[in-house]
Amino acid sequence: MGADASRFHARKGGENEVTAIADEAARQRFAHELDRNFSVIASAGSGKTRAITERILEIAKQGHRALEWLPQLVVVTYTNRAADEMQQRTRQRILEAGLPLEIVEAFGRAYFGTIHAFCMKLLATYGHRLGLPARLETITDDDDLWNEFVQQQTEIGHSLGHKNRRPLLRLMQARQLMELARNQDHHFVPPQSLGQCPECDFSKVEAAVESAQTNIPKAKAQLRGWLRRWHDTDEFAPWPPCATTAKEFTSCWREAFRPLREWASACASCVAAEVQRDYREFRLAHGAITYSDQVALAVELLRLPDVAMQIRGKNYRVLLDEAQDTDPQQFCVLLETTRPVKARGEWLQTKRDPPRLGQFCMVGDFQQSIYRDPNDLNHYRTLHDALVETRAAEQLKFSVTFRLDQAQLDFVNETFVKIFNNTEGQVEFVKLSPRPEILPGQVIRFELGDDIDLSLSETQRAQAEAERLAKWIRDVGLQKLRARCWREVAVLCPRKTWLGPLRRALLKERIPVEVQSESDRQAEHPAYAWLTALLAIMVDPNASYEIVGVLREVFGLSDDELARFAQGDGYKFQFEHKIPGRGAVAGTLNLLRRVRDVLPHQPLFSAVREIVRMTQLRERLRDLPREQFGDSVSELEKLLSAAAAAEAQQESLADFALTLRRNFDKIRETEPAEADAVQLITAHKAKGSEWDAVIVPFLAREARLGGNIRYPLVIPGEQPFIAFDRSDRANLEDEMKKIQRQEMERLLYVALTRARHTLVLALDAEFFRGKRGVHSDTQLKWLQADANEPNYMVVSSLSDQAAACEETAARHMAAALEPVADSLSALRLETGWVDIARQQAACIIQTVTPSQLGPEEEPGETPDTEEWIEIEPELRPARIANPATRYGIWWHEFAQKIPWLSEGNAWQAAFEANLSLSPEPARSKREWKLLTKYASENPEFFAGNIFAEMPFFWRMNEQNCLEGLIDVALFQPHEKKWFVLDWKTNRIERDQIDKLRVAYRPQIAAYWKAVTEITKRPVSAGIYSTATGDLIAYNEKELAEEWERLRGSQRDELTR
Structure with missing residues (x-):
């Protein structure tokens, strides 16, 4: 949302005025009271994203506390796209506020993402406590x-x-x-x-x-x-x-x-x-994990007292968005991570030791609960009430909508107060409040009349309605719909199958259209399905069933050609061996054989790119109708990027093909519209989006909610029951229908609160009225707007004429709409977007980390610890595979907590507090004893100013920067000199010290050079071997020579 969600700026009489909004006090409290927990009820279009952004911005303004709190932030959203958008908005606000770069760097370590990714973050660090395998792959x-x-x-x-x-x-x-x-x-x-x-x-x-x-x-x-x-x-x-x-x-x-x-x-x-x-x-x-596994295993982790203490010791500060779409186990993970370190039991059961103040806030809306089991909504309501009643959190309400204009706001307030009545389990209605300088808006009643042949099938009548509606949209036009472009017009339906007739009718009227909901699953998009199939047959060239699918779908060969080629022998569909003869089928199989022949010994990304090139997959996708499948080439580029990421994880072609196959049923996130076309989308998918004009057709068409029920069926409740056939559901039939109706009422609320300026309701009761009247499973019934129902007169009194609005048009002009396409669209290169990006990459500054300059193989262990410490948390591998790495990470995290300037007793207390978290306690005790012995024998060494885990960022030249974390930086004030110390947890004996010294000299030389150039002070450096208790110091000449060697003979290594 572009406007400030807490204040509205208007110009009157030539001067700027700041007008407070109705829920100003609640918004100010949420943004500024950082030592309070809140449960916010945020109505549709109330600017909750902006509110969360403002709270994070206020944290960023807290100076030294911001450096501590920002990396502790855990901002949980329902989708990755929402997380990215919120992170970008917040970063922009921090930059606009002119805050120091150290604040920006601290913000970069905050977590923004889904609950599942957060659970994987916990499992990556602590999963070994549950005996989880080193590598886990998420499957659908x-x-x-x-x-x-x-x-x-x-x-x-x-x-x-x-x-x-x-x-x-x-x-x-x-x-x-x-x-x-x-x-x-x-x-x-x-x-x-x-x-x-x-x-x-x-x-x-x-x-x-x-x-x-x-x-x-x-x-x-x-x-x-x-x-x-x-x-x-x-x-x-x-x-x-x-x-x-x-x-x-x-x-x-x-x-x-x-x-x-x-x-x-x-x-x-x-x-x-x-x-x-x-x-x-x-x-x-088998190394496979589902989304539900991720959450369930995170809950199991938090039931281990010592692990729970360590997780809580991270002092996470949770901000949960879309709380109404969060299930009980997900709530458990987020609540338990924010409780006091020594808390026992689960809070909702014990009501003792609630989340620490300022460390748990959630924002949601009971009215928009449409995705989950009804018991999840009840759980959310119970949790909200428990937090408020026990004073573990305070309730705030955001009622001002920055989306709806006055007419839509009045319509929603007048109708849904009768629907959301807070009885029989339905939610309570939160009345919407207008923003200052609100536009007039319009709610239009489009009557289809009764001139329809009721002997026609329901599908034929739906097509007739779609054609009349499409003609009306063409006649009314954008100006009267008060929409800036076709992309700002959306048609919303409760069922995906209803979008087809609308698409055909709009195209018939030559209105551009884009279907947003026909590709719910990954496999339903050609780019994903075709590339997956090609990779599968490259792995198994004798998979005749899959090969036939590729020949039909990707290469477009007819069933007749395939039948004449096979002559009843399905085993002919292979390309492990050359196919004799001529013809389209034989020629295509031999092409696939040539593709496979060039793949051996190629890295994964190169192999996938070669498959795409030789099969002309990019060109085939480009020929598909954009209005039906969207930007298929961009989808292909995303898959190529995924192949590059998989290669970085050392996956083979077979591994990547299996990953794609396992994620066939993964739900795709709705992408922002790219083409200037009317958006056809389901009401479920529309949640979180908004348009200038929204049209809701098929109000009286039966939605058929029951579907095909398969038994046995779990009927949820306080005591879940398994129904073995329909007779088991008989006693619960009325209750289940009520729950279903209430969910659809909330879905209708979502649909009718998406329009900024124009809402159109297509009244078609006479098209679908049966002998008993309008069916109960219809949007008209959920709205309670059929004859003799509470909202009948409200809907009947709506205007049937759409009208343009000069005030709205002027506001649009002032908003300065950004262009649809960016400058890259002018580069119509056949090589694709990846190649365009590669052409632009020359101007990007490359970042090098010191661990890249370390040994390829450490004496006694792998070099993963340094890489893990330096890499951004959200980019870390899914699991810590190596036990030595886990120990190295424990040592680095513990050493960061040592109170260096305190007495020895404080050192010992810190060690004892962290010992239980060590993967190797006996080794920790032994190596701690060596460190304390060294400190007692060299007290002057730790006498200066000590900075643990000190980040640095130094620009080496026009093309390269050096970035990393120094384990311990000691500044000696009297000599005005620095000493850079790096922990090394390699298992070595004393006779291997020289090997360790040589192995890490390039890395320490990089530290030495960066600190020297940044501080312009003398710098010494060394490494401390925890296994031997020795400090290995390097002399300045040695480091200078090593740096020159790196710049010269290993320049390629630095710029890679």
């Missing part, structure tokens, strides 16, 4: 792993015992139980107690009055047959279906089966918990 498609896991299972339900396992497996198949456990959205907890399989009393069922018309005799016969099989045999006896829908009989039926179903539900939960645990262990053993 686990079909292959699951099939392998299932094939290895010989028996399930070990915890049930034979007496319970046998009857359970007679009622349902083992495959069903395992598929139930595969559900990542539900965490199964085994029941505390489990009785024996109960006997059921069917006397009331047998006594029920029979009527042939109701199929009751048939139902009784089926029951008797099932009972004979259940009691007299050991055969499989699945739940018998009830052949009748007679209300009283089905009620007796359900009541008779209730004890057995409750027992089966408890047993199934027990088995599911067991399989879920085993499958997670199986995944981890």
